[in-house]
Every structure is written in C-alpha cells, then in structure tokens.
Amino acid sequence: MGTQGNGALLDVRGLAVSFDGRSGAPARALRGVDLGMAPGEIRGLVGESGSGKTVTSTCLMGLLPSPPARIDAGEILFKGRDLLGLSAEERRRVRGREIAMVFQEPSRYLNPAFKIGTQITEMLGLHLGMGKAEARAKAEELAGLVGLGGGRRVLASYPHELSGGMKQRAMIAMAISCNPSLLIADEPTTALDVTLQLQILRLILRLREGLGMGILFISHDLRLVRIVADTVSVIYAGRIVESAPREALFGSPLHPYTRLLLQSIPLANKRGSRLRAIPGRVPDAQAVPAGCAFHPRCPLAEERCSSEMPESTEHAAGHAADRHAADRHAVACHFVGKTWPD
Amino acid sequence: MRFLRFALKRLGRLLLTVLLISTIIFFVIRVIPGDPALVIAGVDASQEDIAAIRAKLGTDKPLVVQYGTWLAAVARFDFGKSLSTGQPVVRMIFERFPLTLALALLGLAISVALAIPLGIISAVRRWSAWDYLGMVFSQVGMAVPSFWLGILLLLLFAVKIRVFPLFGSGSFRHLVLPAVSLGFARAAVLLRLTRASMVEEMSREYIVTARAKGLPERMVKYRHALKNAMLPIVTMAGIQLGYMLGGAVIIEQVFSLPGLGRLFLTGVYQRDFPLVQGGIIFIALVFSLINFLVDILYSALNPKIRIG
Amino acid sequence: MAGLIDIRGLSKRHYQRGLLSRANGGVLAVDRVSFSIEKGSVFGLVGESGCGKTTLARALLFLDPPTSGEVSFDGTLLGGLSRGELRARRRRMQIVFQDPNSALDPKMRVRASVEEGLRNLRVPAVERARRVRELLELVGIPPEHAARYPHEFSGGQKQRIVVARALSMDPEFLVLDEPVSNLDVSIQAQIINLLLEIKERLALTYLFISHDLHLVAFLSDTIGVMYRGRLVEMAPTAEIMARPAHPYTLKLFASVPGVAEGAGKEEAAAAAGETGEPRPGHAPRGCPYFAGCPRGDAACTRDEPPLVDIGGGHMVSCIKETSSAVADFAQPIEGGKR
Numbered sequence: 012m013g014t015q016g017n018g019a020l021l022d023v024r025g026l027a028v029s030f031d032g033r034s035g036a037p038a039r040a041l042r043g044v045d046l047g048m049a050p051g052e053i054r055g056l057v058g059e060s061g062s063g064k065t066v067t068s069t070c071l072m073g074l075l076p077s078p079p080a081r082i083d084a085g086e087i088l089f090k091g092r093d094l095l096g097l098s099a100e101e102r103r104r105v106r107g108r109e110i111a112m113v114f115q116e117p118s119r120y121l122n123p124a125f126k127i128g129t130q131i132t133e134m135l136g137l138h139l140g141m142g143k144a145e146a147r148a149k150a151e152e153l154a155g156l157v158g159l160g161g162g163r164r165v166l167a168s169y170p171h172e173l174s175g176g177m178k179q180r181a182m183i184a185m186a187i188s189c190n191p192s193l194l195i196a197d198e199p200t201t202a203l204d205v206t207l208q209l210q211i212l213r214l215i216l217r218l219r220e221g222l223g224m225g226i227l228f229i230s231h232d233l234r235l236v237r238i239v240a241d242t243v244s245v246i247y248a249g250r251i252v253e254s255a256p257r258e259a260l261f262g263s264p265l266h267p268y269t270r271l272l273l274q275s276i277p278l279a280n281k282r283g284s285r286l287r288a289i290p291g292r293v294p295d296a297q298a299v300p301a302g303c304a305f306h307p308r309c310p311l312a313e314e315r316c317s318s319e320m321p322e323s324t325e326h327a328a329g330h331a332a333d334r335h336a337a338d339r340h341a342v343a344c345h346f347v348g349k350t351w352p353d
Numbered sequence: 354m355r356f357l358r359f360a361l362k363r364l365g366r367l368l369l370t371v372l373l374i375s376t377i378i379f380f381v382i383r384v385i386p387g388d389p390a391l392v393i394a395g396v397d398a399s400q401e402d403i404a405a406i407r408a409k410l411g412t413d414k415p416l417v418v419q420y421g422t423w424l425a426a427v428a429r430f431d432f433g434k435s436l437s438t439g440q441p442v443v444r445m446i447f448e449r450f451p452l453t454l455a456l457a458l459l460g461l462a463i464s465v466a467l468a469i470p471l472g473i474i475s476a477v478r479r480w481s482a483w484d485y486l487g488m489v490f491s492q493v494g495m496a497v498p499s500f501w502l503g504i505l506l507l508l509l510f511a512v513k514i515r516v517f518p519l520f521g522s523g524s525f526r527h528l529v530l531p532a533v534s535l536g537f538a539r540a541a542v543l544l545r546l547t548r549a550s551m552v553e554e555m556s557r558e559y560i561v562t563a564r565a566k567g568l569p570e571r572m573v574k575y576r577h578a579l580k581n582a583m584l585p586i587v588t589m590a591g592i593q594l595g596y597m598l599g600g601a602v603i604i605e606q607v608f609s610l611p612g613l614g615r616l617f618l619t620g621v622y623q624r625d626f627p628l629v630q631g632g633i634i635f636i637a638l639v640f641s642l643i644n645f646l647v648d649i650l651y652s653a654l655n656p657k658i659r660i661g
Numbered sequence: 662m663a664g665l666i667d668i669r670g671l672s673k674r675h676y677q678r679g680l681l682s683r684a685n686g687g688v689l690a691v692d693r694v695s696f697s698i699e700k701g702s703v704f705g706l707v708g709e710s711g712c713g714k715t716t717l718a719r720a721l722l723f724l725d726p727p728t729s730g731e732v733s734f735d736g737t738l739l740g741g742l743s744r745g746e747l748r749a750r751r752r753r754m755q756i757v758f759q760d761p762n763s764a765l766d767p768k769m770r771v772r773a774s775v776e777e778g779l780r781n782l783r784v785p786a787v788e789r790a791r792r793v794r795e796l797l798e799l800v801g802i803p804p805e806h807a808a809r810y811p812h813e814f815s816g817g818q819k820q821r822i823v824v825a826r827a828l829s830m831d832p833e834f835l836v837l838d839e840p841v842s843n844l845d846v847s848i849q850a851q852i853i854n855l856l857l858e859i860k861e862r863l864a865l866t867y868l869f870i871s872h873d874l875h876l877v878a879f880l881s882d883t884i885g886v887m888y889r890g891r892l893v894e895m896a897p898t899a900e901i902m903a904r905p906a907h908p909y910t911l912k913l914f915a916s917v918p919g920v921a922e923g924a925g926k927e928e929a930a931a932a933a934g935e936t937g938e939p940r941p942g943h944a945p946r947g948c949p950y951f952a953g954c955p956r957g958d959a960a961c962t963r964d965e966p967p968l969v970d971i972g973g974g975h976m977v978s979c980i981k982e983t984s985s986a987v988a989d990f991a992q993p994i995e996g997g998k999r
Contacts, residue, residue, distance in 0.1 A: 059845045072565055107567025114565075119558040124580045124655065134566050169656040185566065204709040205872060209916040231846055234875065238918055275850035279878035279902060279920045285857065286879075288850035292815060 019088070020193060020225045021048040021071075026085035027249075028070055030296070031078065038296035040066040042249040042304075043085070045323060045341075046227075050192065053219055053226045055240030055257075057233055061293045063249040064229050068195045071227075072112055073102040090192065108138040111186035115198040117178035121170040127181045128166030131188050138189045153184040156221070157214060176207040180214070187218060194218070195227045200235065212239045233276055237261055245269050248294050248304035251323065255340035265326055265342040267309045270351075303344070311346045321345045356652070363648050367641040374637040375427065378630055379420055387624040388412075412626075423630070432631030437623050442631035445616065453612040456535065456604075457597035459528055463536030464543055465590060472547025472586075476555065477574055487544055494541025503534035503607040520609035531608045535601050539593045543586065550585050554578040584655050591647030595640040664697035665834060665866045666704075666721070671695070671730035673713070673720045690716040692890035692949075693730065695968070698883075700833075703860070703867040705881025705898070707874060707913065713890040714870045718836045721868070722754050723747060734834070752778075755827035759839035761819035765811040765826075771797075772807035775826045796825040799862075800855060817848035821855065828859065836868045841876070853880070874917045878902060886910045889949045892968065896975035906977040908954045948979070956981050 023046040030038040041063045048054050058064040069075050071087060073094065087094040089110065094102060114120040122130060131153060132146035141149065147166075154162035157180040170178055179199060186194060196215065200208040216239060219226055230236050236243055237257065244254040245268065253266040264270045274287035291308040294300055300307055306316035323343040390406040391398075398406075407413045414422075426433060432442035467490075475487035510530060511519045517530050554560070555578050563573045602614035613632070620628035671694045676687035691713045698704040706714045720727040723739055732739045734750050742750065758764050765774055775796055776789045784792070794804045800821040802814075811819055820840065827835060837856065841849040853876070860867060871877050877884060878898060885895040886907065894907040905914050914920050947962035948954070954961070960980060968978045 059847060061845075074561065074564055103567050103569065105567070106565060112562075112565045114558070114562060116558070120562045122559040122563065122577055122581070125577075133568070137569075137572075138567060171656070182562075185562075205874065206709060206912055206916045233846075234917075234919070272847065275847055277850070277853060277873070277876040277879040279875050282879050282898065286850040286853055288854050289847040290851075292817065292848060293845065 018049070019047060020050045020052070020090065021046065021227075022086075022088040023047070023067075023071070024086045024088070026067070026070065026087065027083040028066055028075065028080055029083055030080050032297055036297050037081075039299055040080075040249055040296050041070070041085075042299065044246070044249070045251055046244055046254075048193070048225050048227065050225055051219055051223045053215070053228060053239060053241045055236035055243040056227060056229045056246060057231065057236055057243060058246035059231055059293050061248075061296065062246045063296075064231075064246050065197065066249075067246070068112065068197050068227070068229055071195060072110060073106055104138075107134055107191070108189045109191050110193045110195065111189070111191040112195040112197065113179075113182050113186045113199050116202045117175065117182045118170065118202075121178060121182060123170055126167055126169055127173070130181075131166070131185050134185065134188050149188070150184075153188055154181075156187075156218075157181075157184045158210070159184065175203055176210065179203060179207075179211060183211075183214065183218075187222065187224070190222060191224060193225045193227065195229070197229045198231070199228075201230070201232075208235070209238075215239060233261075233273065234278070245272070248299050249296065250304065250343065251341075252305065252344070253340075253342050254323075259340050265340070265347050266344050267311050267346075268305050271308075271310075310351060311344075311349050313346070315345055319345070359652065360649060363645050367645050370641050371634060371637045375630065375634045376420075378633040379423065380416070382621075382624075382626055382629055383416065383419075385624075427634065432634070433627035435620070435628045436625045437620075437628070442627050445628065446613065446631060446635050449611060449613050449616050452610060453598060453601075453605075453614070456528055456531055456601070456610065456612060457594060459532035460535035460539065460597050460601070461590065461594045463532055464539040464593065467536065467540040468543035469547050469586065472544040473551055473575075473579070475544070475548045476551030476582075479552070484548075487548065491541040491544045494538050494544075497538065499534050499538045499601075500603045500607050502537055503531065503604055506530045506534060507607070527608075527610070531601075531604050531610060534607070535597060535604050539597075543589060543593070546589050547582070547586050550582040551578060554582040557581075580654065584651060587650055587654065588647055591643050591650070595643040598636075598639050598643070664702075665700040665735055666698040666868070667731075667733040668697070668721060669695045669731045669733075671717065671720060671727045671732060673716050673725070674728040675716075689890050691720060691727070694887075694890075694892045695730075696885055696892060696895055698834075698866060698868060700866050701864060702882040703869055703880050705877035705884045706868065706870045706887060707872070707877050707884060708887035709872065709913075711889070712887040714887050715838055716890075717887070718756065718838055718868065718870060722751065722756060722836060724756075752830045753832050754834045754836070755830060755832040756836040756838065757820075757823055757827050757840045759842050761816060761823050761843070762811070764823045765819060767811050770808050770810055771802075771814070771822055774811075775807075775822065775829055778826070778830045792829060793825075796828055797822075799828065799859065800825045801851075815848075816844050817851060820844060820852055824852075824855065824859070828863070832865070834866045834868070836870070838870045839872070842871065842873070849876075856880075874913065874920045878920055886913065891949055891978065892976075893950065893979070894975075894977045895968075897973070900973055900975050904975070906971065906975070906982045907950075907979045908956055908981075909950050912953075950979075 023044055026041050026044040026046075027039070028041040030040055032038055044063070044067055046054070046056070046067070056064050056067065066075070066080075070080075070082070071094075075082070082095060085095070089105070094105065097105070121127075125133075128147065128150050131150040132141075132143070135141040135146040135149055136143075150166055151162040154165055159165045159177060159180050165173065165177065165181065170181070173181065179202075183199075199215070200211050203211065212235065215226060215228070218224060228236060228240055240257050242254070242256050243260045244251050245260075245266065246252070247268050253260065253264065253269045255265075260269065261273065264273055268289075271287060271289045275289055277286060289308055294304060294307075300317070302315070302317045302319050303309070303312075303321050306312040309316065321343045323341045324347075326340050326342055326347060390403050390412060394403050394406050404413070412419070423433070430443065432446075434441055435445060438445070471483070471487045471490065475484040478484060507519065507530060510516045518524075518527050520527075551574075555574070557578075560573060560578060563577045564570075568577070601612075602618055604610070605612040605614040606618075613635075617629060617632040617636075619625075620632060671691060672689060673691040674687050675690045694713075694717060696704070706717070708714050716725070719725040721732055723732070727740075734754060737750065739747060739750060765771075769777075772790075772793050775793050776784075779789045779792060793807055797804045797807060802818060802821050802825065806814075811822070814822065820843075824840075840856070841852050844852060856867070857880070859865065867880075869877060869880055881898050883895065884898050884901050886893050886901075886909065888909045894901065894905070894910045896904075901910070902914075902920065905911050947964060948957065948966050951957040951961045966978045966980045968976045970976055971982065
C-alpha cells in the first residue's frame with residue numbers, strides 16, 4: 012500500500028497522555044497508543060470505560076484541557092502533518108473542517124438555544140465562507156443526506172423538539188457539513204433505541220461510501236463494531252493490545268484480553284452455556300500494573316509479564332512492514348500462540 | 354399560537370396575584386392599631402366629631418362591607434381619596450411615579466452595566482485579576498447598606514466636592530447619586546449570578562461540541578454559552594427592577610426624593626388606608642407586570658419554555 | 662396454565678399534570694397485557710424506550726398498582742389483599758434495578774443496607790449478622806467489607822450488594838430491570854453468571870427486562886415483546902428466534918444482527934427500513950403498530966388484533982400472521998377491560 016506515512020489518513024504513534032491528579036500519582040490515561048487509518052477506512056476502537064478511548068478521541072480533536080492533561084510523548088500525523096506540532100489556532104482550523112466528531116448523547120451535546128439549521132450554517136459560514144443563502148441550501152442538502160426527512164422543518168426546529176434519533180442525525184449532519192476527511196464517532200448509538208441503532212450505523216456506512224471519509228468508530232460494544240468496522244483496535248489501560256482486520260479479530264483473536272472479552276459477551280447463540288467472565292476489573296489510570304497492564308487478570312501470565320511491557324508485533328502471514336496494510340494484525344502480548352490453561 | 358396561550362395564562366396569573374395581595378393588605382392594615390379618624394380629628398376632638406368622621410370615612414361599617422365597597426371601587430380604578438390630603442390616591446401615585454420610574458431605570462441601568470460585563474469576564478477568566486476585582490466588589494456591595502452608601506456619596510459628592518445637588522428633585526443630576534446607591538447593591542448580587550450562570554453554561558456538553566466544530570473561543574463563549582447563561586440573569590434583573598419600582602424607600606429618604614416610597618411610608622404612619630391600599634395594589638401590579646414581561650422575554654430566549 | 666406469576670389484562674394508566682389530562686384519559690402505559698411466568702423459568706421482556714416494560718414490572722409488584730387487570734402470585738390474587746397480606750406476598754417478590762448508585766443509600770453501611778429488610782421483620786441481631794455474611798459470600802463480596810460504605814465499591818460490586826439485599830428476604834421471584842446496563846462489559850459477564858448461579862442454587866424465577874436483545878435471548882426461556890404498552894408477541898426463546906412473526910419483532914431482531922437467524926432476509930430488510938417514528942400517547946384505533954408497519958393495510962385499522970396462539974405457545978397479535986392460525990387453532994386470548 013505504500014511506504015510508511017504516505018497516503019495514510021491518520022497515523023498515531025506512541026501517544027502518551029497523563030492527567031495531574033490532585034492527590035498522589037498522575038493518571039496515565041494513554042501509555043503509548045498506536046493507531047493507523049487509511050482514507051475511507053472505518054476503524055473500530057473498542058475498550059471499556061477507563062481504557063482511554065475517550066481520551067484518545069479528545070486528544071485527536073485537540074480538545075484536551077491543557078492543564079490538567081499533559082501530552083507526554085507521541086505524534087499524531089494527520090495527512091502527514093503532526094497535529095501536536097501545530098499552534099492552537101492552526102489546530103482549531105483543522106477541527107470541524109477536516110476532523111469532526113459526533114458525540115454520544117445528542118440531547119446534551121446540542122445547544123438548546125439555537126435552531127438546528129443555525130448550528131449547521133454556522134460552521135459552513137465559518138470554515139467554508141459560505142453566504143447565508145448558499146449555507147441554507149447546503150444545510151438542506153445535508154439534512155437530506157442524513158435521512159432527516161422534511162429538511163426545512165427540521166432545520167427550523169430546536170433540539171428539544173426532535174426525537175433522539177433525529178437529534179443524532181442532526182449532529183451527524185453538523186459534523187459532516189464541511190466534508191471532513193476524518194469523522195470520529197464516539198459511541199454514537201449508545202443512547203439510542205435498538206431499532207435506531209442499525210439505521211445510524213447504516214448511515215455511517217453510507218457516508219463512507221458517498222463521501223469517502225475515514226471513520227473512527229469508538230464503542231464498548233464489540234457486537235456493534237462488528238457490523239460497521241473494516242478494522243478494529245482494542246485498547247486496554249491506555250495501550251492498544253490488538254489491532255486487526257475485522258474478521259481476523261473476531262475469528263482468531265490473539266490477545267488474551269480480546270479473547271476473553273469475546274467470550275464474555277452475551278450472544279443469543281451462546282444460550283445454554285455460561286459466559287466466560289474476566290476476573291478482576293479494569294485498572295485505575297493512577298495505578299496501572301507494571302509490565303503488561305493485563306497480567307493480573309490474564310490466564311497466560313507468567314513472571315515476565317509483571318516486569319516487561321510487551322511491544323506490538325505483527326502476526327499476519329505474508330505481510331509487508333507497512334503500518335497501514337489493511338491486513339495487518341498486531342498484538343502486544345508475550346505469549347501469542349501459547350495454549351490456554353482451560 | 355402556543356405563545357399566545359402562554360402569554361394569556363401568565364396574564365391571568367398576574368391578575369390573580371394582584372387580587373390576592375390587595376385583599377391581604379386590606380385586612381392587614383386594618384388590623385394594625387391606629388384609627389385614622391383619630392389622626393384626622395386631632396387630639397382634642399370630641400367623641401361626636403370622631404364618630405362623624407368615622408361615618409364619613411365608612412370605617413364604622415362591618416369589615417366585610419368595607420371590603421366589598423372598596424373592591425367595587427378598585428374595579429373602577431377608584432382608589433379613593435387620601436385621608437390626609439384629601440386628594441385622589443390615583444392622582445397622588447401618578448404624580449410621583451415618574452420620579453421613581455426614572456430612579457429605578459437608572460438604578461437598573463447602572464446595576465446591569467456594572468454587573469454583567471464584570472460577571473462575564475470573571476467567569477471567562479476565572480481566578481484572574483478581573484475575577485478578584487469582581488469578587489471584592491460583590492462582597493462589598495452586599496455588605497454595605499445602601500443608605501450608608503447614599504450618605505457617604507452625599508458627603509463626598511454633594512458636600513465635599515459639590516458635583517451633585519444635596520436634595521430635591523427636578524433634574525437628572527438629582528438622580529445620579531441615588532441611582533448609584535441603589536444600583537450598587539443590586540449589582541453585587543447580579544454579578545455573582547452572572548458569574549455562576551456563565552460558569553455553569555461553560556461546563557455543559559454542548560460547549561464541547563461548539564469547540565469540536567472548530568469555532569473560535571470567543572464565539573463559543575459569547576454566542577453559545579452566553580445565550581443560555583442570560584436566562585437567570587434576565588429574570589433576576591427583572592425582579593430587581595420591580596423591587597426598585599416599588600419605591601426604594603430608604604434611598605428616597607436619604608436623598609429627600611419625593612417618590613413613591615416616601616409617599617407610602619408616610620401613608621402607613623398616618624394610617625391613611627386608601628393611600629396605603631392603593632399603593633400596595635399599584636406596587637403589586639407593577640411587580641407582576643414586570644414579572645410578566647420577564648417571563649415573555651425568558652421564553653423568547655429559551656425556546657423550551659414556550660411549550661409549558 | 663398457572664405459573665408462579667399470572668398476569669391477566671393488566672393495564673396501567675398514567676395521568677399527566679393538569680386538570681385537563683384526566684378528562685382526555687391520560688396515557689395508557691401498559692395496555693391489557695397477559696402472560697404467565699412458570700416457576701423456575703426466566704421470562705425476558707424486550708422493547709424500546711416508552712414501551713412500558715418498567716411500568717409493567719412496577720405494576721406487577723404492586724409498587725405502582727395497576728389501573729385494571731389481575732396479578733396472581735403463586736395462585737393468590739394480589740389485588741384483593743389487605744395491606745398486611747400484600748406485604749407478606751411482596752417479600753417473596755423482589756426487584757433489582759439498573760442503577761446501583763441510586764439503589765443503595767450512600768449514608769448506610771453495606772451491612773445495614775443488606776440487613777434492613779430483616780430488621781423490619783424483627784430478626785435478632787445475631788441471626789441478621791449471620792445472614793448478611795452468608796449473602797455477601799453468595800454474591801462474591803468479601804464479608805469483611807460489610808462495614809464499608811457504597812462509594813468504596815465499584816459499580817459491579819454495588820450491583821452485587823443490591824442483589825444480596827434482594828435475596829435477604831428469601832424471595833422466590835426476582836424482577837431484574839436492566840441489571841447490567843450500567844456496568845462495564847467485562848463486569849457484565851460476572852453479574853450475569855452470578856444471576857444464573859443463584860437462580861440454580863435458590864430455585865428462583867426471573868422476569869428479566871433489558872434492551873439488549875442478545876442478552877435477553879441468552880438468558881430467557883420465554884421472550885415477550887412489548888410495543889407501546891401492548892404485548893405484541895410472546896414465545897419460547899428458541900421458537901421466537903427461529904420464527905419471529907410480528908412485524909415489530911422482525912424489525913427489532915433485524916436491527917441486531919446475529920440474534921434471530923430465523924428471520925427471512927427480505928422480511929428483515931423491509932422491517933429494518935427507515936420508517937417514520939410514530940408519536941407516543943393516544944393509541945389509534947386498530948393495531949398500534951400500523952403507523953410503522955410495512956405490511957399494514959386498511960384491515961389493520963379496524964380492530965385491535967387479539968393475541969393469538971399460532972402453535973407451540975407462540976402468541977402473536979397481528980392479523981396478517983394469525984388469520985390462518987385462527988382458522989386452525991381458534992384460541993384468541995381475552996384481553997380484559999381497558
């Protein structure tokens with residue numbers, strides 16, 4: 012697919028972020044995250060609460076509050092440019108225009124005092140310099156694109172006048188208004204009813220088809236990610252533990268956490284059997300275990316795991332050393348291939 | 354259409370409030386000791402004179418009857434005649450009203466001009482020099498009694514440095530010092546509210562969205578946050594105006610302004626029933642009207658309220 | 662068919678604020694729902710927000726008594742009981758809610774929360790302490806931690822404590838309303854396993870409510886589907902997954918890939934298509950799902966479709982599905998008064 016960095020939409024290398032705690036040790040939210048995306052790729056980022064997925068998305072957007080957050084190391088290469096090296100003003104111009112974000116609860120994340128149409132045209136005027144009439148027409152087009160039937164009526168409404176599903180579509184319309192190359196969707200369907208979930212996921216797929224935008228789909232629910240993602244990265248305690256094409260991850264997961272997670276998810280076809288629960292819980296960012304963060308809960312753990320942090324290594328047959336190869340399967344564990352004690 | 358229904362509902366509430374207040378006052382003032390007939394008749398009057406005066410006033414009839422008569426009169430906007438001056442109460446009120454209105458508006462203007470910008474800056478630049486200034490100002494403003502401030506201002510600017518007149522009314526300059534005394538204390542409270550309201554709005558999730566849209570920070574603060582933050586501020590400002598219109602009695606005393614406050618105070622001392630009643634109704638009406646306007650303004654600012 | 666729990670024609674009306682609401686009838690949150698839960702089984706209730714499943718659970722337990730209809734527990738009608746008798750029955754029916762934070766009093770130590778019910782029964786202190794130990798061990802909380810306060814525990818642990826408290830009354834029937842929705846994925850499995858284990862050990866019967874279709878399908882023996890207060894379909898899990906019949910059920914299942922392999926591809930695709938969202942509140946005449954249904958026609962607007970058995974205990978309320986079934990089996994279930 013090309014040499015490193017060339018043509019890649021996003022290349023996050025070794026991103027480390029910590030938060031100054033008021034009491035005691037700083038919270039190490041991200042401890043060296045590596046993430047890569049090609050243009051038009053839908054990458055799922057899966058993790059539980061406290062794993063660092065939200066910090067990752069916030070950091071990508073450049074919205075981390077600078078104290079108390081601190082970027083300790085790493086680069087965020089977006090279309091070749093390191094975002095972390097940009098000035099605040101340059102970063103702001105990228106935000107919304109080239110990297111946009113959709114949030115979890117549309118009722119909280121939309122400004123209640125402005126009409127939907129205004130919230131969209133505002134961006135068009137600011138980033139693309141559109142005049143009122145042009146912006147209004149574009150807003151109507153966007154409303155149609157996201158499935159908000161009766162565009163004009165919706166645009167003239169206030170957020171509280173719309174249902175949950177419509178609010179979420181409105182937020183998506185806002186986010187894609189300037190045709191960003193990267194859309195970050197942070198749990199976009201979690202607050203919605205089940206029947207709306209699939210509709211929103213289908214919408215996201217359509218956006219990738221129609222507009223060629225890359226989508227970083229963040230979720231705690233592996234079942235949802237499976238519907239929509241091309242590739243999946245699993246994050247645990249601030250590090251990516253496994254990263255693979257979708258079917259490889261679900262079909263042959265290599266990292267113990269991924270395997271256990273998949274076994275612990277309730278599925279209709281597991282009826283009659285017990286779920287495999289992972290003992291213990293996700294470590295607090297202020298007290299991340301040394302070595303491999305997962306070792307206290309891992310059935311494969313050995314002496315080595317409590318002192319040596321495993322690096323991410325490739326495990327796809329016949330691969331190139333290209334970070335962005337679509338079939339790249341990376342795992343950070345000492346014992347890939349070791350037999351399970353079950 | 355929804356808006357009209359909303360407005361009418363509020364109007365109905367307004368009238369009900371005024372009626373309730375005036376009824377309460379009617380009975381309360383007749384409970385406090387003191388007989389207007391005695392006041393009018395003077396110390397040496399005979400029993401027959403007093404009885405005659407009572408008959409003329411109608412204070413010898415049963416309370417309920419008096420209430421009925423009075424209520425009927427009020428409906429015709431006839432608040433009766435003052436017991437002390439003999440003039441129609443309505444006329445007395447309206448003679449003094451413009452002064453009080455001017456004072457109140459000026460006081461409000463000063464209050465708003467001081468509090469809101471400072472409050473916003475305090476919120477936006479928390480813990481900065483401006484914020485500390487604001488905090489000090491609000492502490493002082495709330496601690497200092499307005500009459501003390503009034504006297505102080507008089508001493509400084511009317512006696513020591515003769516910039517402003519000492520007493521009386523009739524020109525704008527007469528109003529400046531009283532308005533400042535009045536506005537200062539109100540500003541203190543309004544500032545705190547402004548700061549708190551802005552801080553709260555700035556912590557809401559939609560602000561994150563606004564930033565994520567790449568909006569410049571000033572747009573985020575002064576357009577997105579401020580519009581929502583203004584709601585409680587507007588409400589409070591309206592309430593303050595209502596209070597000031599009621600007649601900032603103490604200030605009027607200090608500055609010898611012939612305003613409504615002094616009028617009613619005198620009326621209470623003299624047990625001038627019609628005056629006091631008329632006055633209370635007037636204040637209640639004005640206050641309710643202000644609240645009504647504030648409600649309307651509030652619903653213009655906050656679309657969610659129109660449904661309710 | 663008497664189960665541990667028998668519900669017939671249960672309805673619950675909610676009146677909004679204001680004098681006018683009572684005049685126009687308010688909102689029917691639960692509309693003539695009937696079903697039975699067999700002893701030792703898990704009845705799963707699914708539906709989207711506003712469908713009335715939580716209201717139903719509360720009405721069933723008489724926490725918020727039904728407006729009409731009957732609820733029987735172990736053969737006894739709950740409606741006609743005196744307060745004392747009702748309380749006695751209620752002890753045997755407990756509930757676990759979604760949010761452990763609001764379920765536990767933050768000012769009470771954990772042991773106090775768990776033993777509260779026993780205190781009310783005047784159980785002596787020594788016995789209470791023993792019970793609390795036993796219960797905490799059962800749910801996997803170290804008994805040494807009994808003197809701690811809720812905030813010292815994680816979400817998953819708090820939920821375990823809530824379960825322990827529910828079990829303190831020795832119930833036979835447990836209503837679980839979204840018990841794991843607030844928890845992390847890896848913790849969910851722990852709690853689910855716990856629930857399965859205690860069900861076996863203590864011979865419990867569950868009413869399991871959740872929006873997570875996979876989870877409900879995983880746990881339940883029977884599944885009931887609710888839509889706007891009505892029970893539109895009900896069947897043993899394997900049956901409903903293989904042959905979902907009601908259009909709304911199809912739509913639900915189609916929205917969650919992997920749940921029901923039995924739904925036909927075209928059916929599913931049509932059902933999951935973009936449809937307008939109907940307004941809540943006043944139920945129209947005829948089938949309540951008509952507005953969103955791809956198969957609806959004029960016949961559907963005439964009368965409300967009755968819940969009909971189409972074989973093997975599979976109940977559906979859709980005239981398109983049941984017209985042939987009625988001819989064969991002819992067993993419409995009477996819904997009771999509105």
